[in-house]
Amino acid sequence: MALGALVLSGAPAPAQDTGEQAPPAAEVRAEIAEAMDAVADYSAEERDAALERAREGLDRLDAAIARREQAMRESWADMSDAARDTARERLADLRAARNRLGERYGALEAGTRSAWGELKSGFADAWDAVSDAWAASETDSTGDAAAD
Incomplete structure (x- = not known):
């Protein structure tokens, strides 16, 4: 079986289950990307x-x-x-990239205003790595994008 089953379902997390149809995976990914990319637009005062x-x-x-x-x-x-091997590897890559992003978030949180620009840059780079790992995990073992 291709890795198509591994595509983000877009279903709400169990605690958020509202009984409504979940948005497609691409929409979920776009919303997360928008939130992460927005950090670059904030000044140190924000x-x-x-x-x-x-x-x-x-x-x-x-x-x-x-x-x-x-x-x-x-x-x-x-x-x-x-x-299985491919899915395991890609999920591990995604999890590792997410952990690095979390570390960068911690740096943003603990950082000073004078270092804000550099910290935002590090956060943006970490988000790019997550985005790349996410995209890779959405392809099956033949390299074709998995379907929603």
């Missing part, structure tokens, strides 16, 4: 707002990764050994 926006994006990202992990567990028996 640090608290930037941190709040980034925290919201991190929370959504964590929920999306959890959904991806759940989808992998649910489809594990139907996956070939090669697909």
Whole structure:
């Protein structure tokens, strides 16, 4: 089975289950990207707002990764050994990139106003790595993008 089952379902996290149809994975990803990219637009004086926006994006990202992990567990028996290895690697890469982004968030939170520009740059670079890992995890073992 291709890694299509690993695509973010866009379903709300269990605690947020409203019974409504979940947005497509691409929409979820775009919303998270918008929140993360917005941090670059905040000045040092708007640090608290930037941190709040980034925290919201991190929370959504964590929920999306959890959904991806759940989808992998649910489809594990139907996956070939090669697909399992690929899925495991790509999920590990995504998780590692998310951890680096969390570290950069911590630096933003603890940093001084005078270092704000440099800290934002580091955060943006870490977000780019997450975005790249996310995109890679949405392709199957043949390199084709997985369907929503």
